[in-house]
Amino acid sequence: MHLDSSVLMVIFVILSLLLGALIKSVSKTLSSPYCVILLLAGLSLGLYGRTEHIQANLPGLNSALSTLAQVDPHLILLLFLPTLIFESAFSMDPHLFKRMIKQIMVLAVPGLIFSTALTAVLTFYLFPWQWSWTVCFLFGALISATDPVAVVSLLKEISSRKRLETLIEGESLLNDGTAIVLFSLFYGLLTSGGEADLDILAISSSFISVVLLGLLTGLAVGAVFLFWIGRLFNQAIIEITLTISAAYIAYFIAENVFHVSGVVAVVSLGVLVASVGRTRISPGVSVFLHHFWQMMAHIANTLIFILVGIIIASRIRLDNWEWWVTLAGLYIGIQLIRAVTVFTFMPILKQAGISKEKAIVVIWGGLRGAVSLALALIIAQDNFLPKELGDQILFLTAGIVVLTILINASSMSLLLRYFGLDKLPEAKQASLIKAQQSIKQHLTNDLLLLQKNEFLQRADWKSLTEPLQEAQPISAVQEADFLVAFRHRLLETERQFYWSQFSQGALTGQATKHLVTAVEFALDGNAEISPRKTLFESWKTPYYIRWFYHIPLLNKIVVNFSFERLSLSYDTARGFIQGQEEIQKHLQSLSPSEQDRQLVEQEIEDNKKHTRLYIQKIRENFPALSYSLETYAAHRLLLHLERVYLNELIAEGVFDESEAKKLTEEIEYKIIHLAKPPHSISSKQISQQLALMPWTKNVKEKSLFLLSRLAIREIYNNSEMICHQNKSTDSIALILHGKVVLMSSTHEEIVETGAVIGIDAFLTHRFKISAKAITPVELIWLNIEHLKKVIVQDKQLEKMFDSNLTHQNHRE
DSSP states (O other): OOOOHHHHHHHHHHHHHHHHHHHHHTGGGOOSOHHHHHHHHHHHHHHHTTSHHHHHHOHHHHHHHHHHHTOOHHHHHHHHHHHHHHHHHHHSOHHHHHHTHHHHHHHHTHHHHHHHHHHHHHHHHHOTTOOOHHHHHHHHHHHTOOOOHHHHHHHHHHTOOHHHHHHHHHHHHHHHHHHHHHHHHHHHHHHTTOTTOOOHHHHHHHHHHHHHHHHHHHHHHHHHHHHHHHTOOSOHHHHHHHHHHHHHHHHHIIIIISOSOHHHHHHHHHHHHHHGGGGTSOHHHHHHHHHHHHHHHHHHHHHHHHHHHHHHHHHSOOOOHHHHHHHHHHHHHHHHHHHHHHHHTHHHHHTTTOOHHHHHHHHHTOOOOHHHHHHHHHHHTOTTSOHHHHHHHHHHHHHHHHHIIIIIIHHHHHHHHHTTTTSOOHHHHHHHHHHHHHHHHHHHHHHHHHHTOGGGTTSOHHHHHHHHHOOOOOOOOOHHHHHHHHHHHHHHHHHHHHHHHHHTTSSOHHHHHHHHHHHHHHHHTTOOOSOOHHHHHHTSOOGGGGGGTTOHHHHHHHHHHHHHHHHHHHHHHHHHHHHHHHHHTTHHHHOSSHHHHHHHHHHHHHHHHHHHHHHHHHHHHOHHHHHHHHHHHHHHHHHHHHHHHHHHHHHTTSSOHHHHHHHHHHHHHHHHTOOOOOOOOOHHHHHHHHHTSGGGTTSOHHHHHHHHHHOEEEEEOTTOEEEOTTOBOSEEEEEEESOEEEEOSSOEEEEOTTOEEOTTHHHHSBOSSEEEESSOEEEEEEEHHHHHHHHHTOHHHHHHHHHHHHHHHHHO
């Protein structure tokens, strides 16, 4: 049977994935990392393709290998980079990435530029081929791009050093973009004949514009696709398809339409989807989406490492000993340059907890991979450049890729073990042991029920219970460190609880985001359980909003925004109390000591007390709002529970496929179209609220309607100032809901619904008192001059204002 090269390509993909599955299956018995074995397989195939045996006996395979070896490097970048970069950015912890962005940016931009310059100097003086400075800088840029996939996967598997993982992976993501931008700039100089003219200012401005426009491109594409995804609910196929499309469209538009950095565009897209997009993507799709992209990255890495091996073994020259000696010197040189670069920026890295030992891991983890090789292939395939130059660059790049993967990646586990980084920090390990002990305690409690099971009577319970009774020793750690680790674990538990509540429909996306942000702020500091100042501050309406209240066209929008903030604060307060109750369950099993447990429990109780007081104020002063919000939350939760119960029956086979699909669509339609409680009210509704106040008993209906037409609504949160003493004004205020304290130099008075604030300004246009909200407050402002015209037409209204003025004068 004759197989042409295109069919063999398909077979190559299938066999590569099969080889990857085989390696993963026996990974526990293999000492080498996954990517190293794949690279060796590719090198073996490539070297076999150079023999006479394959040419004589397997011409089809020889043709397929030749086609693979001559693959367009631009195709490699377009096919693999969007997948690998998006998955890496999407899978990183956005909070940790944001926390370490300074260290990542330092290594990825100035660090890579510094490495490029040092490598250019090294190649200019070390290499015997008298390369120009432009070529040296070009080579320095392409050889400085790191690809630490093997190192990161190893760290995740044996170390769990999140900061170190994030630093290495984040640096790789961004320095790929920096390296490609620098490569493109120097490549443009080289091909245009500008070898002698290195305009630093022009290169710098081009670099900045290319990076910034790439960033904006990724954010713009992400905004469009997230808006689209946000309009969907539990449509997994569509939502996953949109993320694939977004990654490739962002890369393609950046590279081919705007001619800016496609890598930076995809990185910004991935981080945006991982952070903002987490509450836009349907909760039921989120986990599946992460698994899908992990699979995509696995396939891409499997294919690309075998492909890199084939290309290297098939295309490089092996007969020039001068090149081999130069390669050995270059390998040592780039390790030293990497060390100089990392230790140069060590003061900044130390701010993120990167010790000298971790810095050495960062240095040794600077592997080179497909990006460097693809850029070298671009030079090697350029017919306008000397062939000898292209072959030299390809040989050296390929050699560095192979050496860093075979030597650095293979020895990384030994390095981690030597520095003790293959284990958790002692305090964190002690906290983990406490958690494991709680699991054993739960199992011990369940043993009695299991032993009574009629089908387990002959089980060897003695041998099964012995491991549960073994006490795992906790190494001696500093009490302060243990307490911090304990608090960190509680905060991580709280954060995960909020995401769980979001996936179950118990919390809205916005409330979840606010609560998670508050936890992350606590994690960034001293791991304080209480007080949560950022959360409590978020419940207040931003001060700058006051500027827009008296602009007629914006008043309704601003009032609606204020009510949305109030609604959101109510939702977050409710979720916050549930989060505190959740972590309270773990105090007994995780706390280092009884004293620490009592201390943290008191902090949790303080949080709950403060939050319950806030909720109570909203319920008392905005009963209709709290009623509608709680009804909406209950309705949403019931619909999600209905879907959960339906899925259980579907899993048990009660419904067939068509019935299940129809019932699921009905529930999801209700969830999508669940209407939020309205926050805007008409003039008629305001006049109806005014009619309920005692002083309006005999006021004309027309007067109330005119007052409602004058009304400008405002919302004030607890402790916010409404007006200041001696400040000029053209309006007075009327409280619709809530309580306000009136303050002057001589006395204070608490007033509530129906009271007028600033009645003295009716005559003087100046406040004689200050007023501050002591609960959430809704009030209306009435323009004094317009109000006078209404009062003239209604004696009862005039009488009410005279009475208030008299009361005010007596009080003074």
